Amino acid sequence: MKTIRICCGTGCLANGSLLVAEEFEKKISQASVDAAVECVAKRTGCHGLCEDGPIVTIMPDNICYYHVRPKDVDEILEKTIANDTPVERLLYQNEQGVKIMSQRENPFYAHQTKIALRNVGTISPDSLEDYLAADGYKALKKALTMSPEEILTEMERSGLRGRGGAGFPTGRKWRTAAGYDVFPKYVVCNGDEGDPGAFMDGSILEGDPHSVLEGMAICALAIGAEEGFLYIRDEYVHARRSIKEAIRQAEAAGILGDNIMGSGKKLHLSIVRGGGAFVCGESTALMASIEGRVGEPRAKYIRSVQKGLWDHPTVLNNVETLANVPYIILHGGASYAAVGTGGSKGTKVFAMVGKVKRTGLVEVPMGATLRELIFDIGGGIRNGRPFKAVQTGGPSGGCIPESMLDLPVDFDTLKKYGAMMGSGGMIVMDDRSCMVEVARYYVQFLCGESCGKCTPCREGLKQMLAILTDICEGRGRIEDLDLLEALGETMQEASLCALGKSAPNPVLTTLKYFRGEYEAHILEHRCPAGVCTKLTSFAIDPDKCRGCTACARACPVNAVAGTARHPHAIDAALCIRCGSCREACRFDAVYTEGRDLS
Amino acid sequence: MQIAKEEIMEILQAYPQEQRYSLAILQDMQRKYNYIPREGMEALAEYLGCPLSSLYSMATFYKALSLKPKGEHIIKMCDGTACHIRGSARLRDGITRLLGIDNGETTPDGLFSLELVNCLGSCALAPVVVIDDTYYGKMTVEKLPGLLDTYRRGENT
Numbered sequence: 001m002k003t004i005r006i007c008c009g010t011g012c013l014a015n016g017s018l019l020v021a022e023e024f025e026k027k028i029s030q031a032s033v034d035a036a037v038e039c040v041a042k043r044t045g046c047h048g049l050c051e052d053g054p055i056v057t058i059m060p061d062n063i064c065y066y067h068v069r070p071k072d073v074d075e076i077l078e079k080t081i082a083n084d085t086p087v088e089r090l091l092y093q094n095e096q097g098v099k100i101m102s103q104r105e106n107p108f109y110a111h112q113t114k115i116a117l118r119n120v121g122t123i124s125p126d127s128l129e130d131y132l133a134a135d136g137y138k139a140l141k142k143a144l145t146m147s148p149e150e151i152l153t154e155m156e157r158s159g160l161r162g163r164g165g166a167g168f169p170t171g172r173k174w175r176t177a178a179g180y181d182v183f184p185k186y187v188v189c190n191g192d193e194g195d196p197g198a199f200m201d202g203s204i205l206e207g208d209p210h211s212v213l214e215g216m217a218i219c220a221l222a223i224g225a226e227e228g229f230l231y232i233r234d235e236y237v238h239a240r241r242s243i244k245e246a247i248r249q250a251e252a253a254g255i256l257g258d259n260i261m262g263s264g265k266k267l268h269l270s271i272v273r274g275g276g277a278f279v280c281g282e283s284t285a286l287m288a289s290i291e292g293r294v295g296e297p298r299a300k301y302i303r304s305v306q307k308g309l310w311d312h313p314t315v316l317n318n319v320e321t322l323a324n325v326p327y328i329i330l331h332g333g334a335s336y337a338a339v340g341t342g343g344s345k346g347t348k349v350f351a352m353v354g355k356v357k358r359t360g361l362v363e364v365p366m367g368a369t370l371r372e373l374i375f376d377i378g379g380g381i382r383n384g385r386p387f388k389a390v391q392t393g394g395p396s397g398g399c400i401p402e403s404m405l406d407l408p409v410d411f412d413t414l415k416k417y418g419a420m421m422g423s424g425g426m427i428v429m430d431d432r433s434c435m436v437e438v439a440r441y442y443v444q445f446l447c448g449e450s451c452g453k454c455t456p457c458r459e460g461l462k463q464m465l466a467i468l469t470d471i472c473e474g475r476g477r478i479e480d481l482d483l484l485e486a487l488g489e490t491m492q493e494a495s496l497c498a499l500g501k502s503a504p505n506p507v508l509t510t511l512k513y514f515r516g517e518y519e520a521h522i523l524e525h526r527c528p529a530g531v532c533t534k535l536t537s538f539a540i541d542p543d544k545c546r547g548c549t550a551c552a553r554a555c556p557v558n559a560v561a562g563t564a565r566h567p568h569a570i571d572a573a574l575c576i577r578c579g580s581c582r583e584a585c586r587f588d589a590v591y592t593e594g595r596d597l598s
Numbered sequence: 599m600q601i602a603k604e605e606i607m608e609i610l611q612a613y614p615q616e617q618r619y620s621l622a623i624l625q626d627m628q629r630k631y632n633y634i635p636r637e638g639m640e641a642l643a644e645y646l647g648c649p650l651s652s653l654y655s656m657a658t659f660y661k662a663l664s665l666k667p668k669g670e671h672i673i674k675m676c677d678g679t680a681c682h683i684r685g686s687a688r689l690r691d692g693i694t695r696l697l698g699i700d701n702g703e704t705t706p707d708g709l710f711s712l713e714l715v716n717c718l719g720s721c722a723l724a725p726v727v728v729i730d731d732t733y734y735g736k737m738t739v740e741k742l743p744g745l746l747d748t749y750r751r752g753e754n755t
Binding site: 291 | 603618621625655656660680683684685706715717721722731733735737740
């Protein structure tokens, strides 16, 4: 019996994997009568290497195909399924030009350790049977034989810390909530993954929904809750559908609901659809949103484990945190704690995106270095360009320069350098990314998302945005840099919630590590990366130009003139400085220089 | 647009009369009408027994809700970080050049609305443009006019 796993994660779906899945299903059902080998097509969650999707894996042969199109289906069925021979052209080709058969041998996967993503991409998220076959709900069954105290001890032993970014010890959070004799209590899953460039939680919700439900059920047993909510981001259509179906199945099978596995214990879970507000990822804002109010954070002199939803004890955990729980209960806290570093146990999932060669979802032990992540797994920078910075931790994180690539990634190390690991977004940038513009981008993002309740965040971001926009457009003054730092420090000190406190991080880290770029903008009216349009003009080097016409075709305003096989030239009067020509050029012939602002 | 009272009541009565369902109800209205009609918000305030102002503050706070009617086709321009550094600003300018609308605006003929969104989780395909529910990955300024034309000709409805 062969299984064809077709990746139907968000990335592959956007790449057309649904058509591939339908084609497989159609062909298999047509040929089922006389097929020599029995096989089944399975739609799974994210395989991780989104860059090269749609991805199809054939088991038990362990052959992995990339960039699969519906027209490839016949050949795969005929060669691989019926005759055990690989379709060479769909295999992964490594840097040495060698074709690679299995996922394990692919450098993208070879360095990974999967715990939170253990089932993502291998099981069908719609199938409870698949989850059960992968040891699903065994941990819940075991937890039903344990006392709450034993569950809490096991969680503490694991050293698991909240994966949403703050890194609060999960076991301690549960123990505090368990200690209050106020009922009802609530368990909440934070699936409001708002960091731009991050899709770890979305992929788990989509690809392995039952693992999150099982984690919530174990938490409910430990603290004595009978009701729970999954707050899922508005944009995550597939994730909500997947969780909804999983809850239905688990209730129908008597795993959740009024009588958990015949134990007489109850747990009712429901989905709350987010309203599209970044700040709702903050715990108290999220709870306000569940209660049907505007999602504004409150001061946390009383923690939500004591007074959370409707002023009752509430445990709020991130999706990835919850997905780790069944593993910990089933295999023991000690085996989980054996992975990772002293202060950060276990693994971490990252969404590695941007200018890296192999974009996708990866899971590594805590303490892996940025270099291992970006170069060994990610394959380095695309198009052979130099690495400039990596931005971790989303809008609350910081930009890390090349000199710090050997730092281990865990909760504590990056914090010392003004950045943070955060929830796991990792955006890689090359020499064509402007650090001032990146800082401006994040501040603009946060400015739009600040709820406006406290002054330092609301007004501070506004002023920062005005200053950064001035710098990007050639109106910056050198004393602005001190002002940015002073503003940033005030916001860190005086903002109400973590959004405001961490909002200056992108500005402060770029100022610290890329100050020269700010100075070039201000003093020389030049954007070294050639991104800030007001400070940049584009030109073509006639010695490098081969006259391939790619730039002329890419130009949206017909500003590039020239005949084929002869050097082209850009008409500065027509040019809108969008940079499309530079992106299109394969010979590095398009270069940028400063602009005369007078 | 005439909004039938019965239609609104149908949306409301799918939920119990509790404050906690206000966001879900507003989202249902948004889906049905492509915006939150005044009549809908007033009916909801009465249904839940809460001040209209609290619903108004929600409708203006949450990005998924809009007080202005949106166009027939909604262009979601992803401006998440991955899309941003792979050139989404260029695409945004391109759409503005082609359609004359910026973020949050609708073309006079009511055909297109442009929304800048934060991240759609398809970072590997950056930059991404989503029209209605169809994803277009690795988008370029070059491809935009042809893509929009397919919607103008009604090929994708």
